[in-house]
Amino acid sequence: MALDPLILSRLQFFWVIGWHILLPAFTIGLASFIAAMEGAYIVTGREVLFRISSFWIKIFSVAFGMGVVSGIVMPFQFGTNWSRYSADTANILAPLFAYEGIVAFFLEAAFLGVLLFGRKLVPRWAHFVAALMVALGTLFSAFWILSANSWMQTPQGYEIVDGRFVAVDWFAVVFNPSFPFRFAHMVCAAYITTGFVVLSVGAWLIRKGQFAEEGRLMFSITLWLLLFLVPLQIFLGDQHGLNTLEHQPAKLAAIEGDFRTETPTPLNLFAIPDQNTATDRFAIAIPRLGSIILTHSWNGTVKGLDQFPRQDWPPVIFPFFAFRIMVGVGMLMLALVIWGNWMRRGDRLFRSARLLRLFEFTAPLGFIAVIAGWITTETGRQPWTVYGLLRTADSVSPSLTGSDVLLSLVGYIIAYAIIYPAGWIVMSRIVRRGPEAMVAEDGAVEAGRPRHPVTELPALRPGEATQ
């Protein structure tokens, strides 16, 4: 079998961005959580907030470090593997990516040093400002990256000069039709992802008993927050879907598994879409529900894939199943947060070992939903990199051979297969040591000065000089 540089480049992009996206999905929410804890600590002076914040800062530092190094890989992918895409879209997309780098990355990276290591070196308010700036930086990052991604999905404000996209209206480029929905949906997803990680860690700390005070506080705050965020996310997702129906009808048809245009349109709960025969096998469908959800009318028509040329069809099976996984996880989350908050009645929340044990396993939920949602949107817009204008097949670097890409892909697979499990081990270790240890490590802070020095470095082997 000949190695296809196009397929391999796509696999490589999938691999490096799929692993990378897990970290922003977590750190965007965590940065805001830490800033909120730091702010509340300044206002109330409660030591427990300080301990919670310090604890999560340690975890944040590991996740952020991994996010930085896996993120640096991303811009280079555009050049090395997708040079034709880069050359054709640079006049529009490069400034957006560059703004992400300038505005946000620096805001994060420059203040991150102070947030992670500066507690003893700067006043308390400055440390809070650093936390706030890091949180803002993550949001700006998301803003520009999602603006660029959204432009690729719903391009506008451009003209084509000598076969290249050139901006004529920057406001229209940045605030393209799908951007507000995608941005809101992604930031909310990041907050929820972090929320379920915090719930999981909180539940574990409570059950463990030793750091129950910290565990209870972080669990309770987050559970309230999620009661608001999860329904909001379902609403935002619905709005995003309607936007997709308007601007990317072929993607929506693939998500719904609608090969044929039907009036009224049913809703496929389950099926195995068969691209070759353009049919859904083993379909379980509810009549009219598609019309009701997507057109908000009894007899509305949703375009099926039969309205589009075959060569413009996305690979239906991916968006179809990924979407169902995302929605399924969302419903599970909704059930969990409603049940958790219900259990507050009569103070049963922290007494139920069963509930706590269950919530310990909720940490992966957000990540699964994020990856599923991302597969939905990115495979659903195929076969295009710029929707309707530039094909994925015409975007790849012409000089690459299949074996070039295979070699680099193997490199990335090995590297990520080492560092991600290692990162997981390192973060679980921080959790197991608990918040108290973090404070000892940091030195309790009074007026920005350490109360006692810090000595927590790798031990010396016998006979080693201490210089």
Added chain:
Amino acid sequence: MTPTLTLGVDFVLIWTMILGVGVFFYVLLDGFDLGVGILFGFAPDTAARNLVMNAIAPVWDGNETWLVLGSMGLLAAFPVAFAIIMPAVYFPIALMLLSLIFRGVSFEFRYRDSEHRGFWDHGFNYGSLLATFMQGIVLGAFVQGFTTDGTVFTGSSLDCFTPFSVLVGICLVFGYALLGAGWLVLKTEGTMQSWARALGRKTFLGVCVAILLVSIWTTVAFADIRSRWFSWPDIALLTPVPIVTAAVAWLEWRTLNRADSEAGPFIGAVALFALSYLGLGISLFPYVVPHRLTLWQAASNPSAQVFLLIGTMFLLPVILMYTGWSYWVFRGKVRADVGYH
């Protein structure tokens, strides 16, 4: 194509300057912390390794973000160059990224995953070394030029590995190591400082040989670079560059041999880098894809240049200010007993 003029301003030149400064900042900042990573392998014991690591722990990730700015700036300002160069240096870039991944995560992992500390220490050391070497390969390949057809790279992914690019790779290893040694002299005291100074002297000799070899090779091998330096009247204008470089090299050697030098070795190393960088700029201007495409031929549309410039004018000074601030916060000698974790 003639320079694009809008309101009488040549945005291509402005972006050339911004990118030039940005790349130089990257080379300087990540240069010293990659260099510290290279020297890390020579640290005598765990205590010394902890200290070496602490000397850059608070700043390395900020430094690496300049790499993102550099690559995105190149894409935004000179997309044609980006689209030719990046596929041409496919493997050096991939290997550099993989190295940076291992070295980046080692900061946390060597400390929190202590039973595998040896692995992460090697990851940090060899990661720094390989990332530097690959950056040198990229630079060498850039100087020697690429096979193109119009605006498309048509060579093979292995073209970039030549004796010249390997030489430049080795040179950059010595160069970054000298910067790293200068940084360690600045940040440490006592026996550690003497150790750093001794390493600085060794790497300095390597740097001198490197500058000489690369200068000779480029003038012999590339006719356009040779005529830039040796044609009249340019030779009169440019002669000061090698003379000043020689003078700075002599000062650097002196300060490396003084037991009370603190900032001297680092400043000297920075000056040597600045002069080499200037020399490179003189050799290549006005090409952004050497020997093939000029800055103006590879530039992006003015609307993109202006759109990005508006924000950059405001943000770049701010970035420089708080980058400075975060260095100020972590000023002074690094202590072995305070872990940046």
